[in-house]
Amino acid sequence: MEPADFEARAAELLGAGAHGYFAGGAGDELTLRDNVEAWRRIALAPRVLVDVSERDTSVTVLGRRRPHPFVVAPMAYQRSAHEDAEIGTARAAAATGSTFVLSSQTSTDPRAVAAAGGAADRWMQLYVFRDRGLTDDLVQAAREGSFEALVITVDFPFGGWRDRDRRSGYVVDHAPYVQLSGTPLTPAERHAMHDPTLTWDDIAGFGEASGLPIVLKGVLGPADAERAVQVGAAGIVVSNHGGRQLDTVLSGAAALPAVVDAVAGRIDVLVDGGVRRGWDAAKALALGADAVMVGRPVLWGLACEGSDGARRVLEQLVTEFDSTLGLLGCPRAEDLDASYVVAPA
Ligand SMILES: Cc1cc2nc3c(=O)[nH]c(=O)nc-3n(C[C@H](O)[C@H](O)[C@H](O)COP(=O)(O)O)c2cc1C
Numbered sequence: 192m193e194p195a196d197f198e199a200r201a202a203e204l205l206g207a208g209a210h211g212y213f214a215g216g217a218g219d220e221l222t223l224r225d226n227v228e229a230w231r232r233i234a235l236a237p238r239v240l241v242d243v244s245e246r247d248t249s250v251t252v253l254g255r256r257r258p259h260p261f262v263v264a265p266m267a268y269q270r271s272a273h274e275d276a277e278i279g280t281a282r283a284a285a286a287t288g289s290t291f292v293l294s295s296q297t298s299t300d301p302r303a304v305a306a307a308g309g310a311a312d313r314w315m316q317l318y319v320f321r322d323r324g325l326t327d328d329l330v331q332a333a334r335e336g337s338f339e340a341l342v343i344t345v346d347f348p349f350g351g352w353r354d355r356d357r358r359s360g361y362v363v364d365h366a367p368y369v370q371l372s373g374t375p376l377t378p379a380e381r382h383a384m385h386d387p388t389l390t391w392d393d394i395a396g397f398g399e400a401s402g403l404p405i406v407l408k409g410v411l412g413p414a415d416a417e418r419a420v421q422v423g424a425a426g427i428v429v430s431n432h433g434g435r436q437l438d439t440v441l442s443g444a445a446a447l448p449a450v451v452d453a454v455a456g457r458i459d460v461l462v463d464g465g466v467r468r469g470w471d472a473a474k475a476l477a478l479g480a481d482a483v484m485v486g487r488p489v490l491w492g493l494a495c496e497g498s499d500g501a502r503r504v505l506e507q508l509v510t511e512f513d514s515t516l517g518l519l520g521c522p523r524a525e526d527l528d529a530s531y532v533v534a535p536a
């Protein structure tokens with residue numbers, strides 16, 4: 192099976208509830224679809240007669256050189272996709288030099304993920320729960336497990352209006368690491384764990400408590416990007432949460448240029464949502480992103496072939512990205528700029 196076939200095959204392999212949870216978005220799923228389409232609408236503008244015999248796909252994010260710009264997005268409940276779960280995905284990331292982000296809603300103890308991942312790059316995604324004991328434990332696990340950064344997700348005061356989950360009532364079919372009651376959680380219970388009182392005033396405290404750089408995930412506008420700089424974040428992820436929170440919000444691709452302008456190089460900018468091909472990542476970097484997160488494609492690989500499938504998805508993205516640099520006449524990823532893309536009129 193080719194990685195391109197994983198999405199359709201995962202739909203057959205997974206139960207309807209789990210598949211709807213993984214694949215679905217908020218409302219009419221307009222933003223979910225637009226996330227993919229927005230990258231496709233941006234045209235690449237190549238240069239010719241450039242020596243592209245050697246290419247350099249590496250980028251610098253949070254002060255560290257990384258072999259390519261792909262970061263595995265935090266995704267909850269990976270055991271519902273495959274028994275390899277988060278350890279499988281973390282190993283796939285390590286094998287491909289991708290930074291791995293562990294969801295707060297992990298199915299696997301973060302300390303076990305850290306032990307399995309060895310020296311590979313990993314970040315901890317933090318949800319601030321009403322239960323601060325759970326939240327503090329995740330921060331502690333991040334410190335103990337050599338996680339390099341805390342990715343605080345800021346677009347989830349509570350869960351979005353997700354028709355697929357409302358219809359299926361999907362109850363996660365394993366015990367996630369954080370849970371309130373020891374019993375499986377319905378969508379409404381899961382969504383209500385989050386602390387909707389979280390504000391900008393709370394962010395710096397997490398940096399102090401953890402001693403880790405903070406990345407704010409879920410920023411879509413320049414004013415919030417400026418505030419992220421002011422509260423001391425080391426980076427932001429321009430993201431609409433894979434179209435899962437508020438339907439009809441703008442795509443990461445559309446939001447990126449204004450955010451990059453506002454940030455003006457002071458902190459790192461990542462983007463996610465709908466990145467499906469290596470050339471999508473090249474477009475993101477051309478528009479000023481330092482790296483991209485990839486979500487569902489990795490899950491489909493995991494669902495079909497466990498850790499190997501997730502690794503094959505990442506390998507293909509990296510290969511496509513490398514080939515894009517060559518065919519675009521821009522052999523160094525860090526030289527990508529707006530002259531290599533034409534945005535839709
Ligand atoms: C099944 C699923 C679970 C997710 N869980 C989390 C999560 O726990 N924390 C988080 O910050 N984002 C979560 N996200 C959002 C992703 O990190 C990411 O923003 C999004 O999936 C990127 O879009 P893509 O799937 O189109 O690549 C989840 C996304 C999916 C599809």
Ligand SMILES: CCCCC(=O)C(=O)O
Pocket residue numbers: 267296347350381382432435
């Ligand atoms: C309450 C589950 C949080 C996981 C998540 O972020 C998502 O499903 O989008």
